[in-house]
Amino acid sequence: MKKTVLFIASFFACLIVFAQTDADIAIVPQPVKVTKTTGYFMLPQNVTINIAKTTALKQAAVQLQQRLSVPTGYKVSLTENAATAVIKLELNKTEDKQLSSEGYHLSVTPKTILIKANQPAGLFYGVQTLLQLFPPEIEDSVLVSKTEWKAPCVEITDYPRFGWRGLMLDVSRHFFTKNEVKDYIDQMAKYKLNLLHWHLTDDEGWRIEIKSLPKLTEVGAWSVPRVGQFGTFAAPSPDEPKTNGGFYTQDDIKEVVQYAKDRFVNILPEVDVPGHSMAAIAAYPELSCSGGVKNIGVTSGESIKDWGTHTAIYDDNLCPANENVYEFLDKVVGEIAQLFPFEYIHMGGDETFKTFWESSDAVKALMQKEHLKTMEEVQSYFSKRLEKIVESKGKKFMGWDEILEGGLAPNAAVMSWRGAHDGNAPANGQPIPNGGVAAARLGHNVVMSPTEFVYLDYMQSDRIMEPHVYASLRLNKVYSFDPMPAGLTASEQKYVLGAQGNLWTEQIYNYRQVEYMTWPRAFAIAEDTWSPNESKNWDDFVRRVEAQFKRFNVAEVKYAPSMYDPQFIINKTSDTSFTVELKNEVNGLDIYYSFDNSYPDRFYPKYTQPLTIPKEATQLKVITYRGMQPIGRMISMPVSELVERAKVKKPYWIK
Structure with a gap:
């Protein structure tokens, strides 16, 4: 019985670790290999970045310096003394053939961060990955207060498929x-x-x-x-x-x-x-x-x-x-x-x-x-x-x-x-x-x-x-x-x-x-x-x-939330009738709809099967939810548009 309890406890502990990984590590593009280790690196208020004198290397370091210092307000300085640095950018003394010219190794421990690469481009891309490990507020162009500036401890090996x-x-x-x-x-x-x-x-x-x-x-x-x-x-x-x-x-x-x-x-x-x-x-x-x-x-x-x-x-x-x-x-x-x-x-x-x-x-x-x-x-x-x-x-x-x-x-x-x-x-x-x-x-x-x-x-x-x-x-x-x-x-x-x-x-x-x-x-x-x-x-x-x-x-970069918008798929059933199938691009979402010209929320009918247009309806309104929260845009689809797509004879109630 004790072994069973221990097994169950270990199982749920693993689930927590995987859930924590999901929450902490969300890098785009997906690295070749990511291994999450224990703990977090907490950004100190005085940050030193070790970098050689080479101009090409300094470009990545200077950009990291700017990206870290502006939203945090911390002092971030460059040094050539690796012993005192908490973040180190290093070129490999012997080429790592696995990495090619744009690959990198990134190691984040509770006390230090190390990025190693064959070429300066690899260090730059390692920096981009590192920044994605910090909270979203690292992207701000002004000072941000009340944010815990930490990154999960990881070991990453990464290199591109195409040049x-x-x-x-x-x-x-x-x-x-x-x-x-x-x-x-x-x-x-x-x-x-x-x-x-x-x-x-x-x-x-x-x-x-x-x-x-x-x-x-x-x-x-x-x-x-x-x-x-x-x-x-x-x-x-x-x-x-x-x-x-x-x-x-x-x-x-x-x-x-x-x-x-x-x-x-x-x-x-x-x-x-x-x-x-x-x-x-x-x-x-x-x-x-x-x-x-x-x-x-x-x-x-x-x-x-x-x-x-x-x-x-x-x-x-x-x-x-x-x-x-x-x-x-x-x-x-x-x-x-x-x-x-x-x-x-x-x-x-x-x-x-x-x-x-x-x-x-x-x-x-x-x-x-x-x-x-x-x-x-x-x-x-x-x-x-x-x-x-x-x-x-x-x-x-x-x-x-x-x-x-x-x-x-x-x-x-x-x-x-x-x-x-x-x-x-x-x-x-x-x-x-x-x-x-x-x-x-x-x-x-x-x-x-x-x-x-x-x-x-x-x-x-x-x-x-x-x-x-x-x-x-x-x-x-x-x-x-x-x-x-x-x-x-x-x-x-x-x-x-x-x-x-x-x-x-x-x-x-x-x-x-x-x-x-x-x-x-x-x-x-x-x-x-x-x-x-x-x-x-x-x-x-x-x-x-x-x-x-x-x-x-x-x-404040604009992006399209279109992946939350359902697709409208027409299924023609006769010369004068059709059904409308709603299909989500993102899994795990619910769709709510109305035909009465009001704006649906999660208390409206939930889509479960293809819809038949009610007589005299002029609008199909839909919205997607994740759980209790709306996530998609309110879409107002004219019934006349659906009729046109269905290529059916116009129902008599549509003027």
Whole structure:
């Protein structure tokens, strides 16, 4: 009997330890190995951080110093005397091959904290993990009182699965300031994302100063302001002032690049050509095959393409048959190469609707001269010449997966956005099911960014809750993403550099919405690219995301609570009737609903089975709870919207 009692006591003690681990350790991305030990490290009021003189090492220490001192008010100093330090950052004297260049060991004991790594980047990432062990208030930018500044004792070994862990920020469709871009870099770096893909040019704006081509920013950076549904705006009248936009000077660029470097973030610049070039053509009309006649200037969000037929209404393409275009690109690439130390320059290549090339006598002559049979081969001709320009400036050429069509440039790297599953190598200019697979099989480096998993501009809740975009992408789908495509051999897998999420900003008008659309889905991307795929656990990820929400609340970073919004699934039962299934993305939540136009709480009916719409009802209102507390947003779903989705004959009571 005593043995039984002892067993039960030990069992519940273990449960308490595991529960304590859940409460104390909620790191994103999930480290490779975490072992919780006994006790806590209590931050003393006088903190010393040991660091060597090396400048690269000092960056991580200085940032830790700032993050610890501001909210606590404690004295935090740097020292080179390891014996007196309570926090030590050390480079391994002998390389730990398990850690590579970005991995680290973190040891937290009741008296000291030690972070060891092969390279400064590893120390920086160890610091990011350490900060997540402290209370959420560590994220505050002002002094915080009445907080116990402690971290659980742990042993952590951690290193990334992929070297390329990125986010793309489109600053062309809507411009974001230098300081906003810096803030975006700060948030990325906290979660070990190390690549900012900076989409600097498109139809709606040219955002980077090119000193040899001043009109690019004098003309190309400005448009008529519009708000509402992007893509549906009327064309501006000639007298409307072009006050919307902006650009980064070369000094701005240098400042942001250094800021990113200090946080171990590389910046990949993108100039999107030959399509998506309306802003450039507005500044220099002679660059298009139509000579600017079919260009309407820098667009504000009016329709310029027929997406159903893939036909261009206006000419936003550079002309591949115009030698001046290559001189123009030589100047642009030359200046960009001097500003960005990263090895690649992204040159776009996507969505080049070839309507005006097809009617161009100059392009027809080029095809005859160069023995080009298709428009895809014309674009390949353009890409191969552009690759030579990029390489002449000491950089590597990257483009969207359309550059595969017509034949890939010899050394080009491919950013694959069209499909994440197995596909075949390109043939006869046909669309590529998966550009990443095709490029890897051809021996070219690949970055995976498939729309179905990582397009952060997509709606993340029901369409009645979000600015309308043509597709949806919920958090659990992002979390299910494996950047390594199926079907590649071991020798082909080495060409997959990693992955990134893409935030196009057509429907994003301000920086707070940038944050809302990025987080928490970028947490999932961080984990997809850093953590071992086999360690993924959705329920545990949700727990850790919720811990990050608390930190974002303190830091006043906006995020989407969309994972708490139920999905509305229509089940058609006849030509005039249907039921509505409500499905939670997060497990363990209850849904309460009403049809009487009042706002439900937990005393209303709880959803247990598909709902039939009552006669004359006009609204279905739902809200999710965890236990006794509301956790989701109140959603008011018009019955007319459900009827439209069900594609049934309209019930007679709906007017």
